Amino acid sequence: MHRADQRHGLDVLRSLRQAGHDDPELLLAGLLHDAGKGPQVGLWHRVAWSLGERYGRRIARVASRLPGFAAAFARIAQHADRSATLARAAGCTPRTAELIRNQAAPLDPVHGEALRLADEAN
Numbered sequence: 052m053h054r055a056d057q058r059h060g061l062d063v064l065r066s067l068r069q070a071g072h073d074d075p076e077l078l079l080a081g082l083l084h085d086a087g088k089g090p091q092v093g094l095w096h097r098v099a100w101s102l103g104e105r106y107g108r109r110i111a112r113v114a115s116r117l118p119g120f121a122a123a124f125a126r127i128a129q130h131a132d133r134s135a136t137l138a139r140a141a142g143c144t145p146r147t148a149e150l151i152r153n154q155a156a157p158l159d160p161v162h163g164e165a166l167r168l169a170d171e172a173n
Contacts, residue, residue, distance in 0.1 A: 053092060056085040062173040067165060077162045079143060080150035081169055087133025088126055096123035131155060 052060070063081040072078065099120060103111025115121045126133070135152035139145070150159065150166055157163025 052086050053088060053090045055094070055097070056088055059085060059173055063166070063169045066169040066172055070165060070169070072162070072165055074162060076144055076147040077150060077166060079138075080147050080154075080162075080166055083138050083141075083143070083147075084134055084151045084154050084166065084170065085130060086137050087130040087135075089133075092123045092126050092130075096120060096127070100124060100127050 060082045063084065064078055067078055067081045096119075099114035100111060100123075103109075103114070111124060115124050131152050131154050135148040138151055139148045150157075150163055153159075153163055154166055154170060157167050
């Protein structure tokens with residue numbers, strides 16, 4: 052994992068714990084939810100992606116023409132599925148993997164939503 056994702060995972064974990072959550076599967080999902088981005092997604096890729104989300108896809112389309120950006124954007128777009136697959140391969144439960152996989156649109160109204168909110172807050 053990229054150092055930024057490691058830090059972010061720890062911050063999400065801290066937020067979940069501060070909100071009173073102690074479910075080990077949820078806490079593990081918070082820690083690992085961005086593992087699928089991998090070290091190939093760098094700072095400038097993240098900045099361009101975030102600007103595109105905030106100000107419109109046109110920014111991301113223009114940035115994707117820069118060397119390495121299209122591949123990084125694909126990794127960001129697919130990171131939830133990749134993260135869930137990595138979590139299962141590492142021995143996490145199916146529930147942890149599903150919390151990770153559905154982080155943007157939670158199916159679990161309590162724990163999934165808690166993960167989404169903690170992710171957005173950090």
